[in-house]
Amino acid sequence: MLQREHDGQILAPNGSTASANKRKGSPRQQDGDSSYRSGGLPRCTVPKKDGDSSFLKENGDGDSQAGKTMICSIPDLPEDIWHHIHSLMPLCDAARMACLSRAFLRSWRCYPNLTFNEYVFSPEAPIYGRGLCNIIDCIMRNHSGIGVKILKLQSFHTSFRNLSRWLRVAVKPGIEELTLRAPNGFRKEYMFPCSLLSDGVRNSIRYLDLFLCTFSPTAELGPLRSLTSLHLSQVRITGDELECLLSNSLALEKLELSECRGIICLRIPCELQRFSCLIIFSCMRLKLIESRAPNLSTLDLHGKPKLSLGEALQLKNLRMGQSNLLCYARTELPSIMPNLETLDLRSGAEVVNTPMLPTKFLCLKHLTIRLPGAFPGSNDYFSLVSFLDASPSLETLSLDVPMKAMDEDESIIRHSSDLRQMAEDQHRYLKNVKITGFISTKSLVELTCYILKNAVSLECLTLDTHCGSTLRCSDTDRIFRRCIPVGNSLRVKRRALVAIRKFIEDKVPAGVKLTVVEPCSRCH
Structure with missing residues (x-):
């Protein structure tokens, strides 16, 4: 957005210029904001008036350069446009911009794409354990919980209590994607709270990806009208519970199951008219796959369950992995x-x-x-x-x-x-x-x-x-x-x-x- 010229000036988007004096050794440049010190950001002040077009000001530090300021002007655009621009930034950059601008600070409280893992804040030096949890806690305390469309909590270690609190903040009506990699509790698994899937959430959620937890949906959960993609990996769920969930997800297009050992029989109802892709990997106790979905076109299967796919006339792509497979494929597949x-x-x-x-x-x-x-x-x-x-x-x-x-x-x-x-x-x-x-x-x-x-x-x-x-x-x-x-x-x-x-x-x-x-x- 800002272009640095060779003559020491900064060219703003509206064409105006401002002096960009460099002060080596300035305490303000050496001491960035404590929350994002690794980013190398200077300590900055922001306009006192919301309508002020000054985007960035750096005051004098009491030395011989005192009184000089760096001012960069930006176009006077509607607030919702700046909020949209902010939403397109990666999480770390969006957080830094919230430190520089009051307008961006307001949009930060409803930033829509929250992705938390050890690589987001410091790709070259991953943050583990309590350090990452403290950052997530800080962000969640300052987030309104409104406007989140994508939430990813993955590859981290924290308590079940923290995890439930974060989910309660971010999983609100309007969310579209939820990815949860629950911490390994060794003695017990995290129980995903189905109560989070309230009426508003059920109407908006499109993508649900759960890893290493217990998920027990019942008929009382109600329909997930917008859910198109469901991924369950090392999730404790029974075949009956999954069938109940599928029966309430009529917009579902893709189902992926990996190492879900509680499923013995998988039944996909005929009401899933849009269902087209099924991926099964290492579900060791799975004995039967029965699909009546009329438009299943892609099947990726690793294991030896019995297949009952009806006429399977729409099945175009098949990937299978098991022992003694070639003879079975040549003998059985052309007819089914x-x-x-x-x-x-x-x-x-x-x-x-x-x-x-x-x-x-x-x-x-x-x-x-x-x-x-x-x-x-x-x-x-x-x-x-x-x-x-x-x-x-x-x-x-x-x-x-x-x-x-x-x-x-x-x-x-x-x-x-x-x-x-x-x-x-x-x-x-x-x-x-x-x-x-x-x-x-x-x-x-x-x-x-x-x-x-x-x-x-x-x-x-x-x-x-x-x-x-x-x-x-x-x-x-x-x-x-x-x-x-x-x-x-x-x-x-x-x-x-x-x-x-x-x-x-x-x-x-x-x-x-x-x-x-x-x-x-x-x-x-």
Whole structure:
């Protein structure tokens, strides 16, 4: 807002100038406001009259420069505009401006975006424990509790009593977003007070994110008419309580549950017409997901609950993670989710190879398969051709293979037999293929050659000899001196490069860009 000129003057927004004398060693410049001393702000006076256009004055300090002032003028704008400008500032800057201007001090009492964590006030030197609690206490005592739209209390340690007091101040009608990371009480969890969700709050709250607390909504809570996104992580809540809450949240669009071990059965009612996204992670006791929401389009599921999704005709994006997943996905998903467009599978281990079946993913365009645990025994990656055969519209394929210490006999370099062939089946839309953790096992080379032969529209093939979990010195801004892991994996990578040069390079059609990511030359 203020522009500093080279001639020692300050150019105000309205074009006027004022002298900007620097006084080295001035006590006023060295001794800032005690609440924000780390910010380096000088002690300043403010206009005595509300309508005064003087924004900043610095009085003389009794030395030879006494009597000189620095005055910066600002446009005479309506108060609500300045309040809006103030609301757009980060919390720390907004607090500092409240120390400089009476007008901003008034708007500070209804500042709408309160975010409290150890990084807000001092990003380079985090504040912990009582220091942060004292700052929050000071702010809450001076805040009217009116006008808060976003409240985030996270990553701090305080008493349950303090937390309840802060929530009572800030959670008022008109609030739109509430994020609460409750402190770990070890012997007990914080009981989120449902009484905070009064009539006015229920009508305005859009986003609710609770972590590490107990939440027990009942039918008496009433409808949350504006709630569109609900996130619960390590929250003690039962399936019946959650179902009651969902039944009263008809505008809900997204539900995310993480490590909520009290939920055994999750039921999503058909009244949730806008509900489109469900994310479940590590809810270990969850046995059944039953959704009647007609417009569910995205499902991210880590675990093994039974799925009852009706026709699931609108489900376009699926991400799943569990062991023995590939066979299940190939066998069951085409019939229960016929319109999938994006499929991301993460399987810890596979006990059988993927079977060839007549069922199809007719709409599937993007397929990702992550295998942090390898196939046992034969390691038959060639069986993944089943997914290609079932996906006539596939455009991109990403395969993440685990880096493991192979036996000498598993490498294709030790085999003189011919590569296996399958009946030609042209994949007309497959354009981009990436294999991360490429190794020289025979079945993976066979899968790669099959793709090169049958993907007639292929544009780019990337073979990355690094494992997906490998930390590279170039990726970590040289925090690590060497790529991790090292040792035996280097031998595996060298075999992979030999296999690429011997069996794959000469099969790459003209017009296809082959990218081979080799071991780091700096470390190896």
